[in-house]
Amino acid sequence: MIRIIKIKAKSIFTKSRIPGVDYVINQYVGCQFACKYCYAKFICKWKDYGKWGTWIEVKENAPELARKYVSGEIAMSSISDAYQPIEAKLNLTRRVLQNMSKRINLSILTKSPLVTRDIDILRLFKNIEVGLTVNTFEGKEKKLFEPLTPIQRARISALKVLHDEGIKTYAFISPIIPQVTDIGAIVKETRGFVDYYFFEVLNLRASGREFQRSLMENYPESYKTLVRDESFWKFIKELKEEIKRLNINAEGIEIHRKGWEFIPLQ
Numbered sequence: 001m002i003r004i005i006k007i008k009a010k011s012i013f014t015k016s017r018i019p020g021v022d023y024v025i026n027q028y029v030g031c032q033f034a035c036k037y038c039y040a041k042f043i044c045k046w047k048d049y050g051k052w053g054t055w056i057e058v059k060e061n062a063p064e065l066a067r068k069y070v071s072g073e074i075a076m077s078s079i080s081d082a083y084q085p086i087e088a089k090l091n092l093t094r095r096v097l098q099n100m101s102k103r104i105n106l107s108i109l110t111k112s113p114l115v116t117r118d119i120d121i122l123r124l125f126k127n128i129e130v131g132l133t134v135n136t137f138e139g140k141e142k143k144l145f146e147p148l149t150p151i152q153r154a155r156i157s158a159l160k161v162l163h164d165e166g167i168k169t170y171a172f173i174s175p176i177i178p179q180v181t182d183i184g185a186i187v188k189e190t191r192g193f194v195d196y197y198f199f200e201v202l203n204l205r206a207s208g209r210e211f212q213r214s215l216m217e218n219y220p221e222s223y224k225t226l227v228r229d230e231s232f233w234k235f236i237k238e239l240k241e242e243i244k245r246l247n248i249n250a251e252g253i254e255i256h257r258k259g260w261e262f263i264p265l266q
């Protein structure tokens with residue numbers, strides 16, 4: 001049972017410190033997908049609503065606030081998923097998109113194929129891209145890392161549908177966990193309908209103690225690779241080579257070793 005907290009927000013566009021992003025928009029705060037490694041659970045820890053994934057703050061007036069024009073790069077969303085299951089009922093994201101200026105530069109990132117429901121509105125934007133997170137977590141990994149998210153196949157199909165409808169797409173390959181995430185398999189399945197790829201290695205620190213323990217117990221080699229300097233940099237070097245060999249549109253790899261870092265491919 002999910003707890004819904006309805007609130008009225010003062011503003012919907014929040015200045016962002018994410019590199020390359022000027023504003024983030026979160027019409028929801030909190031996420032039913034409840035990924036075990038989610039970094040947002042710590043951003044929201046000052047909210048006293050209970051365990052991450054059991055509550056959602058719904059900004060009821062978000063559609064009205066979204067009418068304001070802001071320039072720069074806008075990302076949806078950073079501390080929620082705009083297409084988590086509740087959206088199918090509330091249509092809050094859809095109404096936000098309907099009211100937004102179509103001249104806004106918008107980048108949507110989700111794990112849900114529900115985004116394809118809004119293609120009719122997405123097409124009206126002059127500068128828009130939609131990313132689906134893909135990470136090859138299936139079976140045991142899916143149960144351990146993100147049991148409640150849509151399956152990989154559904155996300156890949158959504159990318160194809162979006163692309164076929166003329167929407168710019170990207171695959172957000174994240175979180176990359178050494179010896180688990182299969183980059184080659186993702187590219188093989190998505191090549192041809194993804195405009196570019198974005199790679200992010202797991203932010204182990206932000207994933208939290210519970211997740212770190214689970215990774216250590218179930219994937220000890222992956223954990224060791226992430227925590228030991230020598231093995232970590234060897235892994236990054238090999239990953240970089242692998243991406244280059246794949247000959248795809250990608251600029252580099254995001255890592256969080258000691259704060260945010262971008263490793264260019266060239």
Ligand code: SF4
Pocket residue numbers: 031032033034035037038039040078079080081111
């Ligand atoms: S879908 Fe994104 S925001 Fe939602 S729990 Fe997973 S990582 Fe966090």
